[in-house]
Amino acid sequence: MSTFPIVIIGAGPAGIATAIEAINRGYKSEDIVIIERFGEVAYMISSKYPDEKPILANYKGRMAACIGDMCITDMTKKEFFDYLNEVITKYKLKIEFHQQVTQITKLRNGQFNVATKEDTYTCDVVFVAIGNMAAPRNLGVPIDPKISDKIHYDIQNIKAEQRCVLVVGGGDSSAEYTKILTERGHSVVLSYRGSSFTRMIEQNAKNTQSLVDEKKIHYLSESLIERIDAKDSSSVVYFKDEKYPPLIVSVVVVALGTERPTNYLNTLGISTKTETGEFFSESSMKGLFFVGDLASGKSGGSINFAFNSGVKAVSEACDMHLDCPLPAYRKAG
Ligand SMILES: Cc1cc2nc3c(=O)[nH]c(=O)nc-3n(C[C@H](O)[C@H](O)[C@H](O)COP(=O)(O)OP(=O)(O)OC[C@H]3O[C@@H](n4cnc5c(N)ncnc54)[C@H](O)[C@@H]3O)c2cc1C
Numbered sequence: 234m235s236t237f238p239i240v241i242i243g244a245g246p247a248g249i250a251t252a253i254e255a256i257n258r259g260y261k262s263e264d265i266v267i268i269e270r271f272g273e274v275a276y277m278i279s280s281k282y283p284d285e286k287p288i289l290a291n292y293k294g295r296m297a298a299c300i301g302d303m304c305i306t307d308m309t310k311k312e313f314f315d316y317l318n319e320v321i322t323k324y325k326l327k328i329e330f331h332q333q334v335t336q337i338t339k340l341r342n343g344q345f346n347v348a349t350k351e352d353t354y355t356c357d358v359v360f361v362a363i364g365n366m367a368a369p370r371n372l373g374v375p376i377d378p379k380i381s382d383k384i385h386y387d388i389q390n391i392k393a394e395q396r397c398v399l400v401v402g403g404g405d406s407s408a409e410y411t412k413i414l415t416e417r418g419h420s421v422v423l424s425y426r427g428s429s430f431t432r433m434i435e436q437n438a439k440n441t442q443s444l445v446d447e448k449k450i451h452y453l454s455e456s457l458i459e460r461i462d463a464k465d466s467s468s469v470v471y472f473k474d475e476k477y478p479p480l481i482v483s484v485v486v487v488a489l490g491t492e493r494p495t496n497y498l499n500t501l502g503i504s505t506k507t508e509t510g511e512f513f514s515e516s517s518m519k520g521l522f523f524v525g526d527l528a529s530g531k532s533g534g535s536i537n538f539a540f541n542s543g544v545k546a547v548s549e550a551c552d553m554h555l556d557c558p559l560p561a562y563r564k565a566g
Contacts, residue, residue, distance in 0.1 A: 240356040244269035247525025248362035250543030259558025262325040277366035281387040292535035301544035365491035365526040379463040395483035402488035408437035424453045522546040
């Protein structure tokens with residue numbers, strides 16, 4: 234059993250920014266532990282973003298007005314990880330890798346016990362920063378189990394020999410996947426239930442429309458998938474509208490966004506029933522805060538939003554539950 238004033242679950246952008254802000258408010262790095270399920274920081278970004286993907290500061294058109302120390306501008310994936318690692322080293326953050334939280338219990342004295350299989354941490358406040366990316370939205374149609382390994386939710390494991398790829402979705406991820414896969418030499422079909430690319434940021438909509446106009450991709454506008462069957466080692470995709478005949482592809486990439494990991498949060502003992510609106514931070518369990526994607530409400534998160542939410546959540550925690558040694562940091566000017 235270990236005791237820390239502050240436990241942060243998840244070492245992604247939100248978890249790291251929360252730790253930095255707590256240090257800016259006077260805590261020492263030894264007062265804070267970050268519990269990370271996988272073996273590296275920001276594992277979801279590391280494992281789900283294609284290496285060629287540009288990291289956009291104003292993702293989904295959200296303006297990047299950073300309120301704390303952490304902030305990104307448009308950059309490459311490598312530059313992003315160099316930045317995170319530099320900050321982690323500078324602030325000597327303590328991160329426990331390969332630990333998954335199994336239970337969070339509020340104690341009678343107001344503290345929490347955060348249990349993993351390996352250890353139990355007692356603390357005054359908990360920041361939950363596990364993001365939404367581990368829970369991609371699925372197609373919700375019957376899929377032959379024989380080809381379940383041909384259904385992907387990112388493009389990290391698409392092999393060069395898997396020539397024909399169906400990308401499903403109409404948002405920024407589908408635009409980026411379509412562009413990158415085409416550049417990698419795949420033959421890409423894009424299926425979207427809408428007709429025009431209004432859910433993408435301007436640049437992605439322009440790129441996708443150019444690929445359609447130049448006939449570099451095949452675009453199935455207003456198409457709804459009915460089911461996916463197996464045929465030898467390929468997938469046969471059936472559409473609801475007869476104007477689209479069955480399509481044989483090597484793999485399907487589902488890019489329909491992510492969902493809140495409500496089941497997992499409930500398993501931990503965290504109720505998610507009272508959350509409403511565009512932004513929320515403290516959960517119904519007083520002293521337990523959501524940060525990053527988990528606090529982003531309906532409009533969804535971004536990296537700079539995650540950084541900012543860490544600052545806001547620490548500020549709320551200092552006001553209500555912690556005896557923070559220093560006042561809130563104010564940027565000069
Ligand atoms: C395809 C795609 C492209 C995107 N592109 C951009 C972009 O260009 N620019 C931008 O600003 N945003 C982009 N986003 C959104 C951005 O990635 C997220 O909003 C941001 O990463 C959220 O940060 P977070 O810290 O809340 O969660 P995450 O980045 O998901 O980090 C969560 C961390 O918690 C860990 N974790 C998960 N479960 C557990 C658990 N049970 N116990 C312990 N640790 C756990 C994870 O391994 C991870 O390290 C994109 C998202 C997607 C899906």
